Amino acid sequence: MRPVRIVGRALLMSAVAVTPFTVPAGSTAAGNAAAASVYYVAPNGNDSAAGTQAAPWATIAHAQAVVQPGDTVYLRGGTYSYSHGxxxxxxxxxxxxAITLNKSxxxxxxxxxxxxxxxxxxFNFSGMKDDCRxxxxxVTGSWIHLKGLEVTGVPQNNNLNHESWGIWISGSNNTFEQINxxxxxxxxxxxxxxxxxxxxxxxAHDNYxxxxxxxxxxxxxGFGAHISAGNPGNVFRGCRAWWNSDDGFDLISAYSSVTIENSWAWRNGYIPGTTTGAGNGNGFKAGxxxxxxxxxxxKHTVRTSVAFLNRASGFYANHHPVANDYFSNTSYGNHPDFNMLGVDSSGAxxxxxxxxxNLAYTGxxxxxxxxTSAANNSWNxxxxxxxxxxxxxxxSGWDAPRPADGSLPVLPSLRLAANSALIDKGVNVGLPYKGQAPDLGAFEAN
Known part of the structure; x- marks a missing residue:
């Protein structure tokens, strides 16, 4: 076991911490505001009911009309289908x-x-017939936490618009955890x-x-952040994006810094499940x-992340005018793995x-x-x-089920072998590492 050195701010402390939260079958929520309430919603519920575990409501909209800061709404298993906005x-x-969450x-x-x-x-929106976006x-409210939800099927019912959206966010200080x-x-x-x-x-996957x-x-x-100035601190952590017809992660037109860390992107840029090209096809489009x-x-930051077999670049600067930070990433089989195409003030x-x-292999x-400022990467x-x-x-296997805590599955793929020449070949950038120096790529060897 190699010793762990924590240098500078730890990787997992760059955004809002998420505190584990369990609630017994009672009526108050421990760990939140005093006497916070717990409510229940179920597909077979009734909005005229009491909202208890035995008599749940039917809709998240009704729950929002009742809840106050600190309250928890448990959504029971099953399908919640929507046919109109x-x-x-x-x-x-x-x-x-279909659903507006505007209470903060x-x-x-x-x-x-x-x-x-x-x-x-x-939450299945495939039956919606609305002839617009x-x-x-x-989610326009703030300090909202969604956890464990599956969201699927939002349609685009005419050809006059660019796209529709599974989840659209314009509020602040929200957490979206274990969303599929x-x-x-x-x-x-x-x-x-x-x-x-x-x-x-x-x-986020199979979007087309x-x-x-x-x-x-x-x-x-898969994921996008196109935010205006004055809205720092948006973070994507531990996320996966695959088989999306355009890009896995897209930060185009973002005027506030975004961090992407410990995330994976693969097979983007194709009609899902095929090798037929569709959109841009970058794993991480950083600006x-x-x-x-x-x-x-x-400046954006992309670190400790993996991109492989995307139709275009694994990591792409996308004509960004300033230098983003790309630290400890692995890119495999992309074309190219790292494309740092930027633009200067003259437009050149x-x-x-x-x-x-960073580590780039094949492709x-x-x-x-x-x-660029590039040092201690596998290619140089x-x-x-x-x-x-x-x-x-x-x-294969990168879409394996997550453990119960929602963390990424631990796979041997693209992790360094015990005798790899890439161990301890990095330089300190303020992230945790083991041994004498950081290893190259997204995963530290044991």
Whole structure:
């Protein structure tokens, strides 16, 4: 066992902490505000009932009308189906919500909408007929915590719009934990605005915008954050994005810094489940403003993350005007693995990025590196790479079920072998590491 060195701020302390929370079958929630209440919603419930475990409500909308900061709503297992928005479409380019969460909690007293332990509530929007853009969940409130929900099937019912959305967020200080969002005609989870939001241990996959105004497949990302200035602190941690027709993670037009850490992206840019190309196909698209220079650009951070077999780049700067930080990432079989295409104030293409301790193997390793600050990466250390450097180079099984705590499954794939020449070849960037120096790539060897 190699000694662990914690240097600088620990990796897992960069955003809002999530405190484990269990509630007995009583009527108050421990660990929140005094005498906070616990309510229940079930597919076979009734909104005229008491909202207790024995007499649950039917809808999350009714629960929101009752809850106060610190309260918990347990969502029982089963399918909650939706056929229309809460208002009618004013035009074919209007936007409607199936569920609006606009009541806020407060600091230390979030409103919790949680899956009942051991059960899976599924919010299915595939039956919605609204002839305009649709948001499955529209979260405009703040200090809200969604946990353990499956969200699926938001359609796009005409060709006049770019996409619809599984979950749309414009509030602040919210947590989205153990969310499985998939098979939407648009992004799985999208942060439009707000700061301090944490997307934790969540999956977004098989999203494909077949009906869209800018070409089929061009707008269905797994996760996106396109936030305005003054909204720092949005974090994606422990997330997976795969088989999305556009990009896995997309930070285009984000004017506040975003952090992506300990996350995986693969097989993006294809019609889901096929090798037929669709949208852009980057694993992690870290910024950009439509290809133009923008003086309001901010720096993003992508670290300890893995991209493999995406149709385009594993990690892509996307014409970003400033240098993002790319630390301790692994890219395998992408074309290229790291593409640092940036733009300067004159509009000229330049390399942009601070790259340390990254690992690129197979595919096309790098492009647009001139102008970057790159050191202690696998391609500039003169280390010969081969499959023998890894415990495994398998690209299957990455969508394995998560452990009960929602963390990523522990796989041998793309982890360094015990005798790998990539061990201790990194440089201290303020993240935890074992041994004399950081290893290269997303995973520290044992």
């Amino acid at each position: 809460i208002k009618s479409c004013a035009s074919q380019t209007d936007r409607v919500d 909690g407060s600091s230390g007293s979030s409103i919790r909408y949680w899956a009942y332990p051991g059960e899976k509530p599924v 649709i948001k499955g969940f529209d 969002t998939h098979h939407h005609m648009g992004p799985g989870l999208f942060i439009q605005n707000g700061g301090g939001n944490l997307v934790l241990n969540s999956d 915008d077949l009906h869209t105004s800018n070409g089929a497949g061009e707008s269905a990302d 950009g403003y439509g290809g133009d220079y923008d003086a309001g650009a901010v 293409a330049v390399g942009r990025g601070n790259l340390r301790n 096309t390793l790098t492009s647009n590196m001139t102008g 250390l003169g280390v010969a790479l081969s499959d023998a450097q890894f415990q495994s180079v398998s690209t």
